[in-house]
Amino acid sequence: MIQTLPLALPGTLVDHHRIDLTALYSKGWGLHFFDAACSPGGEVYALYGVYRHHHGVADDEDPRKANFGYRIINRYSAEGEVMASAAFRTGGAAEGGSTVADGGDIGLCVLPDGVLALTATPNRTTLVAPDLSRVLAVYDSKDGRPFKEFTPGEGDPFAGSLSVTPSGRLLCTVAEYGVWRYGNVITNLVGVADGALTADSKPAIKVLASLDPEPAHQSAVDLQPHATHRGAPVGMTNRPRPALTELVAAEDRPSDWCRSRLGRPVPLSDSLFVVPFHARTYRSGSRGQPFVFALVDDRGEITGRLHGLHAWRDSPFTGMCFDLAADPYRGHVFHLNRYGLYAWNAAGVLRAKLDTETRTFKPLTHFTLGACAPNGDLLLVHTKQHLILRVPAPDDLTALADAVEDALRAYARRRTALKKQWEPVNWHWTQSTAPLHRI
Template identity: 80%
Template sequence: MIQTLPLALPATLVDHHRLDLTALYSTGWGLTLFDLAGTPNGEVYALYGVSRYTYGVDDEEQNPQTANFGYRIITRYSAEGQVLASAQFETGGAREGDSDVADGGDIGLCVLPDGVLAITATPDNTTLVAPDLSRVLAVYDSKDGRPYREFTPDEGDPFAGSISVTPSGRLLCSLAEYGVWRYGNVITNLVGIAEGALTAHSKPAIRALASLDPEPAHQSAADLRPHATYQGAPVGTANRPRPALTELVAAEDSLSGWKQSHLGRPVALSDNLFVVPFYARTFRGGSRGQPFVFALVNDQGEMTGRLRGLHEWRDSPFTGFCFNLAADPHRGHAFHLNRYGLYAWNAAGALRAKLDTGTKAFKALTHFTLGSCAPNGDLLLAHTKQHLILRIPAPDDLTDLAATVEEALRAYARQRTALKKQWGPVNWHWTHSAPLHRI
């Protein structure tokens, strides 16, 4: 079923801070989508942030109508598309209610096999939230804020910087390390698999499968990851998977090599085959044409192939920094959306569909970002300007994708019109009055 869902702000938040929804983001406020996730029963969760920063306003300002603020918000939608509830918590690990929430960059959302939500962020911060959004269940926070603060490993309790779930419930994770590409901070560098359940009371061990930088600099025994292992020993110092992904493709970028490349969020293509994206360095003057690889890596850490068929210039994800991948592990389908098209591959890495945004039928896709695949394979997209979520039923045969998406875009236009009449958005900003949990 094609659905269009509003990415809505809680009305109480808007009223409390006297937020001017007609104001341009250049005035200091903004709404940013982080991730979308679906559940087996058809529900959808959206994770996004809203903040306001006014230059010259004292950070200790007590008046909520003028104070600077920042919140993460999760909103839960029913299978029929109704807003059921939202959860609101402050950024920066600040206390809100009775719980701390791990903070960080590269924020993601995952629904674990037991229905619990996992919010993930670099470096290896994981927050578990109850499915009804009523409370935080656990926080696994690395506390590693280098280079901005002193770091004592014993004070942290990390897990992962991103999580994807395989059909049997294995957890595909990414992990960060200190000293990647000789930087003095903590950057995502490892991909691993965890076999057990992640709960509020225990976390499974992660077995490292692949690395990006084979030799991060300036590590010591303090940088070992006890909960992540390679060949039976904690990951860190000289112990990590080799050859690294960048070593396997080193000959493909003879101009600059793969130094300062970055690792994207890995996704599961099946229970034992994963897509691990990595991208060459970016430049301030433009990076279109820089190399990128969507590597196929099995659960033994072997790079068995890649998703093929994209041209470094004509299909570049660097335009607009569209680095997301999504996968349907039950059908063995992988998807990528950037400014030039929507692409779909089978489990063998063969490109089976390309929906060119240069054509009239699919031009509207340039305004969408790719969130994820729901457990039934439906694609979850978000419109970056109109703040709407589009759910597209995924066909069993990828050769039918073009017709399916074309119909979904027509339905989106109709459903958007109906939502505008029902919700009355202000400058494409939607508000709701469903229950709000301050967790």
């Protein structure tokens, strides 16, 4: 079923801070989409942020003039209605009294029991009730290096990102200190956790693959008991070798992979995953730099790649679009960047490419990839109109072009209907009927 869902701002939040929805983002405020996730029952969760930063001195005593930053989660019913919202200040527990462990590369995942997992780097996982009413548990590394002194044993870390396989295994990423000799904590490991993640306990993560084989400056304080390799905590010299970068260095120049970055992996099945990683970026532009969407099994071996992308013509470096979405029940993988929407089968064969240079699919340049629902539907998010487009994905990927074309036509009609119903201001949607929870 094609749906169009607004990234609605809570009306009480807009009123409290007197947000001028007519102002340009260049005036010091903005709204930015982060991630989306779907429950098996058809509900959709969307995570996005809103901020305001005055140039100069702000009056923090007056909420109408104060600087602020919030993360917002919306929960939509299977029919597309906003059921509830949750908001917390950026910085998590450090700001505004929130218990959420906030951080970088923030993401969402619906666990097998329906609980929502909010993840962030480094190794921060917050469990939120499905109705968004409360925080159930926080697993926080409390590692803020280099800006904060790290106290061993103070934190209780888990993962920086999570995805769920069909049988309920958790595909995780874990950050380490000293990656590529930097003095902070950067995502470097991919692992799988077998067992339930709950408010009372967390499963051990079995690390399968690493990016940087030899992070620098580590000591015994950097060992991670919750993430293991060969039965021992990951850290120092104990991590999978050869690393992903070592495995691809034979095909590319080894220097290309120094200071590379690991993306969020997605499951293709219970034992096969797609792990994205890309070479370093440059201020002058990085289009044409190497990138890999590797097929990695649950033994940590690269069994193949997603083929068919040209390093220049299909470069995800334009706009930094490295996200993937997977349908493990059908063995499909999707990727959207400025040059097209791509779809592969489980063998890594490119089955569809919707070129954004064509008139039909040029509107896709304004969308970003949100998630893949359990029934195979794609969630695409319009970055300027702040709407989620739910695209019914066909079982046969060769029919993807027709499905997306139909969805884009329906999007225009539904957008017009929503404008009459919601009366947005400069494509900013507000709602005051659904409950807002402060978490």
